[in-house]
Amino acid sequence: MTLPRLPDEPLRQPPGNLPADFPPERFDLVAFCEGCGHSAVLRRAALPPGLTVQEIPPWLRCSACGRRPGLLRIVYTGAGGFAHSGVAVIAGMG
Numbered sequence: 001m002t003l004p005r006l007p008d009e010p011l012r013q014p015p016g017n018l019p020a021d022f023p024p025e026r027f028d029l030v031a032f033c034e035g036c037g038h039s040a041v042l043r044r045a046a047l048p049p050g051l052t053v054q055e056i057p058p059w060l061r062c063s064a065c066g067r068r069p070g071l072l073r074i075v076y077t078g079a080g081g082f083a084h085s086g087v088a089v090i091a092g093m094g
């Protein structure tokens with residue numbers, strides 16, 4: 001008896017997390033500029049659709065110094081307010 005062969009499925013998962021994976025009522029996408037320390041919450045509506053969190057930083061530019069933020073964090077805000085009760089750093093940005 002042979003094991004059932006799994007159908008060949010195309011890769012559906014993008015190599016990263018979409019912003020939609022983080023419900024906006026609970027998470028903010030916050031870009032941190034390594035050049036000047038400026039940080040800003042991203043406006044999700046302004047992001048190109050289909051872009052993963054990992055792909056977003058090259059599209060950004062710091063409004064304070066004009067450089068590209070090197071870091072994008074998903075900040076857990078809880079049920080309301082900017083609580084900073086949990087921060088996940090997305091690795092692999094360059």
Ligand SMILES: [Zn+2]
Pocket residue numbers: 033034035036037038062063064065066067
């Ligand atoms: Zn900056």
